Amino acid sequence: MLADPDRVALSNLPRLAAANRGDALAWLADERRPQWLRRAAMRFARPKVMLGRRNILRANPQARVEAIFGDFLEADIAAKFVDCDYLFLAADTMRARLLFNAVVHQYLIPGVQVGAKVRVDPKSGEVLDAYSVVRPVTSDSGCLLCNRLINSAKLQDESISDAERKRQRYIDEPEIIAPSVITLNAVATSQAANDFLFYITGL
Ligand SMILES: [Zn+2]
Numbered sequence: 001m002l003a004d005p006d007r008v009a010l011s012n013l014p015r016l017a018a019a020n021r022g023d024a025l026a027w028l029a030d031e032r033r034p035q036w037l038r039r040a041a042m043r044f045a046r047p048k049v050m051l052g053r054r055n056i057l058r059a060n061p062q063a064r065v066e067a068i069f070g071d072f073l074e075a076d077i078a079a080k081f082v083d084c085d086y087l088f089l090a091a092d093t094m095r096a097r098l099l100f101n102a103v104v105h106q107y108l109i110p111g112v113q114v115g116a117k118v119r120v121d122p123k124s125g126e127v128l129d130a131y132s133v134v135r136p137v138t139s140d141s142g143c144l145l146c147n148r149l150i151n152s153a154k155l156q157d158e159s160i161s162d163a164e165r166k167r168q169r170y171i172d173e174p175e176i177i178a179p180s181v182i183t184l185n186a187v188a189t190s191q192a193a194n195d196f197l198f199y200i201t202g203l
Contacts, residue, residue, distance in 0.1 A: 001080060002052045004091075005071040007045040014180040016048065018055050073099060086196055087111030090189070094155040101137060101144040110138040110199060112192045113149075116184035132188035136195055 008016060008023040010030075016023075029041035049067040056063050070077045073095055081087060082103060089100040092115045104111050112134060119129040135149070136142050144150050197203075 001066045001068065001084065002049045003068040003070060003072045003077050003081070004047065004049045004052070005069070006048050007042065008048055008051065009042065009045065015182040015185060016051060017182065017186075018058075019051055023051060072096060078103065082107045082109070084109055086200065088189075088192060088196075089113040090115065092117075093158055094150050095158050097144050097150050098155065101150065104137050105139055105143070108139050110136070112136050112195055113144065114185070114188040114192045116181040116188060118181065130184065132184040134188050134191045134195070 008019055010021070010024045010026055013019050013021065013024060021027075023046040025041040025045045028037045029045070031038070033041075047067070047069040049069055053065045053067040056065050066080075068077055068080065072078055072081070072091065078099060087100065087103065087109055089096060089111060090113075097113065100111060100113065103109060114132070114134050116132040117130070118127060120127055135144070135147075137144060
């Protein structure tokens, strides 16, 4: 089961595995097109969950995939995940971390948070750090709250502002919208998939 509320945009093609320009309706979304056509592209481009579904089915046509085009933070969508055997959190907002952490602990479902980040000095523009993270979270260890990985100030910002909520920041620079973090994401998600396989097989 997959959930994600976003559609493919031209700016995020560099970080979506096996995405193509057709998924972003590139011929409509091109910046030379009038605004209304570009808006139409944003409204009708392929949901990212459908890319995930397509990739899974390419690997295994018999796989059963439930792709939910919506936000895990919606109560009725989160409720669908409480009888899963394992959770992968790849949405990096504080609200998503808080909810994921609560589901792990209340329903005793092991999970893992994955992400990538590029830290840039806002004054000089110098890249300070580029990294990916893989954080296993179970009812025994890795609690995101106890490990101070849920920043209360950011959580408050996200609860107040819709713009802040939607921003999945790889880089804390609003004008950089297309960081090519696909290789960092690949490292993190491969490690998370290995952890999952070892967990599920008991190796
Ligand atoms: Zn805790």
